[in-house]
Amino acid sequence: MSDMRSFSSHLGSPSSRAIALIDGNNFYVSCERVFNPKLEDRPVVVLSNNDGCAVARSAEAKALGIGMGQPWFQIQEMEMTHGLIGLSSNYTLYSDMSQRMMTILGQFSPRQEVYSIDECFLDLSGMDIDRTATAQKIRHQVRQWIGIPTCVGIGASKTQAKLANHIAKKRSEWAGVCDLTALAEHQIDRLMGSIEVGEVWGVGRKLNEQLQTLGIHSVLDLKRADPKVISRRFSVVLERTVWELRGVACLNLEDITPPRQQIISSRSFGKPVWYLPDLKQAVTAYMSRAAEKLRRQGSVAGGVQVFIRTSPFSAKPFYGNSITLPLITATDDTRVLVKHVIQGLERIYQPGHDYQKAGVMLLDIRPKGQGQITDLFADMEQGDLFGRPSQQNDMERIGVKNNADQLMQVMDAINARMGKHTVKLAGEGFKPHWAMKRNRHSPAYTTDIHQLATVSAC
DNA sequence: TCTGGGGTCCTAGGACCC
DNA sequence: TCTGGGGTCCTAGGACCC
Numbered sequence: 001m002s003d004m005r006s007f008s009s010h011l012g013s014p015s016s017r018a019i020a021l022i023d024g025n026n027f028y029v030s031c032e033r034v035f036n037p038k039l040e041d042r043p044v045v046v047l048s049n050n051d052g053c054a055v056a057r058s059a060e061a062k063a064l065g066i067g068m069g070q071p072w073f074q075i076q077e078m079e080m081t082h083g084l085i086g087l088s089s090n091y092t093l094y095s096d097m098s099q100r101m102m103t104i105l106g107q108f109s110p111r112q113e114v115y116s117i118d119e120c121f122l123d124l125s126g127m128d129i130d131r132t133a134t135a136q137k138i139r140h141q142v143r144q145w146i147g148i149p150t151c152v153g154i155g156a157s158k159t160q161a162k163l164a165n166h167i168a169k170k171r172s173e174w175a176g177v178c179d180l181t182a183l184a185e186h187q188i189d190r191l192m193g194s195i196e197v198g199e200v201w202g203v204g205r206k207l208n209e210q211l212q213t214l215g216i217h218s219v220l221d222l223k224r225a226d227p228k229v230i231s232r233r234f235s236v237v238l239e240r241t242v243w244e245l246r247g248v249a250c251l252n253l254e255d256i257t258p259p260r261q262q263i264i265s266s267r268s269f270g271k272p273v274w275y276l277p278d279l280k281q282a283v284t285a286y287m288s289r290a291a292e293k294l295r296r297q298g299s300v301a302g303g304v305q306v307f308i309r310t311s312p313f314s315a316k317p318f319y320g321n322s323i324t325l326p327l328i329t330a331t332d333d334t335r336v337l338v339k340h341v342i343q344g345l346e347r348i349y350q351p352g353h354d355y356q357k358a359g360v361m362l363l364d365i366r367p368k369g370q371g372q373i374t375d376l377f378a379d380m381e382q383g384d385l386f387g388r389p390s391q392q393n394d395m396e397r398i399g400v401k402n403n404a405d406q407l408m409q410v411m412d413a414i415n416a417r418m419g420k421h422t423v424k425l426a427g428e429g430f431k432p433h434w435a436m437k438r439n440r441h442s443p444a445y446t447t448d449i450h451q452l453a454t455v456s457a458c
Numbered sequence: 459t460c461t462g463g464g465g466t467c468c469t470a471g472g473a474c475c476c
Numbered sequence: 477t478c479t480g481g482g483g484t485c486c487t488a489g490g491a492c493c494c
Binding site for chain 2: 481482483484485486487488489490491492493494
Binding site for chain 2: 047050051052053069071073074076089237261262266312313357437
């Protein structure tokens, strides 16, 4: 397993590969700035749900010492003292901007892996181009067409590309592009020697600590470590990282997104919830969202999980619990999924706690209509809204095969066309008092005709 | 008062089997 | 006193990522 050929033999010679990683700088902040130029040159943070903590920071905000994930209440005073601006996150806007950015980037290579909302890999192998110049062209085009600043890192492997991107971002002398494939080995080594090992993709806090005790401090130290030793002491994952740093590509570019293996929907509440019916509403709403995602990828779930917990920061005793429920028949029917998580909720709910968060999870996900087992009681299971067995459904009496599928399709279609939550289960409730806090929200500039960006005269 | 959400992969350990 | 060995499957939990 630790023989490098087992990782790379099918990938061609290392030197021929060139992978680019492009990512948007301070992506969420940059998206906001596109539509609100007044945010330019000012310290700006975008906050997590419930306006909890900073998940994106402008360069100016970073310069103020604001950390990633820092709670808003700790930095809010900088609004007055330093002109800090805190914005609620606007994911509808960011994902729309993301799609536009990915479309532009995808035109630079036939092989693209969209890795996250703000970054993607492009395979530039074998292309007869000046890679550094191409990277600058990419940056220019994204900036000009949608207004987002980016950086580009290029390397012989994904891990190298990530590292190169880090260099491009942190060191201004590279002008936003760092192409390791244009450098000689000793130049690469010198760069790697100047970067802490904790910056490597795949080395988190824990691994960093353990590597330090082994005397591995810089990226170069890790690159030069014995892969066999690394594999034995840590894992094959970190061993792959060593090979990747050496320019031996072990990780493939995954240009087709595999369907999700699990789907989570969870939220912290705007204020504590202790009343079971409120929790039921929340769980119903979360499951509706999860089930929509499930259907969108054409899958069914064979199990569900529900969890609730109190705040870990509260002085009161902590209570958290979860329960996993297998389904007799895998399904994508929101009503069936909701029924199960509600039953689970009733089993783990304990009165007397201030709940701060709840969530649901879809498990054992598989393609719909493939090897699906139906059981003796499936008809009962898939019954209509009132729990009547489906033999009695009106739709079936007039010859429509599957009532549930039709209903879900219609719901999804209406919500896609008329806007989210146009049709929903009554169990989700209306205007729940525990809903998220989003007091600093920007408009849906690009996705709602009523909130189009307008040019103001001032 | 106020601390995010959604994923993946790997490993260890238990259950079970022969 | 002395109590096999190895394989598979599953799950929980840890570590990582953005």
